[in-house]
Amino acid sequence: MSAILEVENVTKTFGGVIANNNVSLSVPEGSIIGLIGPNGSGKTTLFNSIVGYHPIDSGAVRFQGAELSRLRTPQIARLGLLRTFQQTRIFGKMNCVQNMQISLPHVDDNFATMLRKFPPEVAERAENLLEFVGLYAKRHLLAADLSFGQQKLLEFAMALMNEPAALLLDEPTAGINPTLINGLIDRLKRANAEFGITLFVIEHNMRVIMNLAQHIYCLAHGELLADGAPEDIQNDRRVIDAYLGAH
Amino acid sequence: MNRRGKTALYVAAAIAALLIPQIPLLQPYLIQFAFLWVMILFAMTWDVMGGQMGYNSFGNIVFFGVGMYATAVVQRDLYFTVEEYASVAGGEQAALTPVEYLIGLALGMGSGAVLAVVIAALLGSGILGLRGHYFAICTLGLGIAAGELASGWDYIGAGSGLVTPLLPDALGERGPFFFYLFLVLAMITFAALKRLYAGQFGLAINAIRDDEDKADALGLHATRYKTVAWCVSGFFLALTGGAFGNLVIFIDPTDVAFAGPTFGVWMVLMAILGGKGTLWGPVIGATVFHVTQEFFWIYLFGWQRVALGLLIVVVVVFFPLGIVGWLRERWPQRFGEVVDEDARRVQVSLEGER
């Protein structure tokens, strides 16, 4: 499988803090790849570096062969590389269906599409995807009135609506009721298998990431510590030490 | 209420408004109504930015003034030289034929609106990159700067202002003329905004209001939407300004055209009073504000500004969501989104999606 996303020697510092130090990794097309690491190890920062949320100090990011490090977030999103947020970001004063409608791909937008009204097919697709994540009954509620976990699910559905080629998910199961987590893992896998979306997932829940990912990268103190198949990572001495040492 | 019922209500409201001048009791107040339509236009155009998009602009008054001056200048320069006009300014000799007057007014308002759109696009590309409070503060300076510039520019009368041509007698009384002019303008503006809000534009600027980072992350052309929103706002406000100059006849650079401390602040207050970011909020807010202000003026003369200030405090403290926002909170079924849980459940057909 060829790499859809390649990160090469990316370094990002905030004042004295080196949040990402010379990180290199690659995400094969069609795969589900995990990213783990203790709190503050630089996982979210790496996502931000990839999608152009902030300029990186050095290194390169390539998506489907295109160099990203000079592009801004919306441009990168329109190329088909999307991210969700750890703190969950939705449009609070809009209802769920509206949140979905505005998440349609914006690649072909022009001044004429500004005026367009959403055809019934779009609402239907939005409702189908809301059903897919289990939010159909809530579709007319304001997004702000959803629980944190429900907002997380809405954000996932919005990402699917955008039809990305690759999706970076920042802790998709955080705050989700444990009894629903298996269902969510199943949906993530289906998004990958059925919609063909490559997934790159930050996750603290070890059971989830072992279950989900085909290959896992582990960050510690901003540096890539180890990478390998889930079983290998689970038993890697350095990874265990990093987690234990962090607490 | 169903779609049919709503349309009927809109048509009825429009007809009722159009018939006001036929009611003898109200005939002495037509100019007052014209001012009311202006207030509604102020609140509606401000709300595009401040309410629907969450970008509080204190500089919208610039478009009002630009439209006013542009219209007056076109009206003057079409039929007079500056010197001729100065010598007859305001006098009976400046009277035009009805056709001349209407052509001048239409061309003037049109050029004012185009000019406002150009200014909004230029200013927007400069300062719409700023977020939230920074944008608000930046716009605060715009109105003041524009007033200063106009006060120093001889071509447009500088500090001594500019007089607009008088309404020719053949076009009837001032009352009905300006009543209808502003009513039609307000109706067109309302309909245009309603249409814009109903499509992708509306959702996009709402999304920018709720979380611009998220909108960026989804690939939305946020800067483009913000600029267009300001252009739309500026366009209708400039048309309003163009007609307003003719209503008041005398354009003072700081007290009428770029009147930030009065009109510029009122726009914001009226939209907040009625309910920011709602279709009817600005209309209701402007009406309540204008009527209250008139009553204060009549019954609390000398204290009217104090009463107005108190009203504002009361509104902000007790009705932070405005009248429409408050209604929605009290009676969500009637005024908010309808939640139709019984509606047919959509077949899950994800397998067939791609």
Ligand SMILES: Nc1ncnc2c1ncn2[C@@H]1O[C@H](COP(=O)(O)OP(=O)(O)OP(=O)(O)O)[C@@H](O)[C@H]1O
């Ligand atoms: N905008 C910022 N300004 C300054 N420092 C930052 C900024 N963003 C992140 N950092 C620092 O960079 C380091 C890595 O943070 P990051 O959020 O990437 O960690 P993380 O691996 O996502 O942690 P968690 O698992 O808790 O989400 C931390 O020390 C953090 O304080």
Ligand SMILES: [Mg+2]
């Ligand atoms: Mg994080």
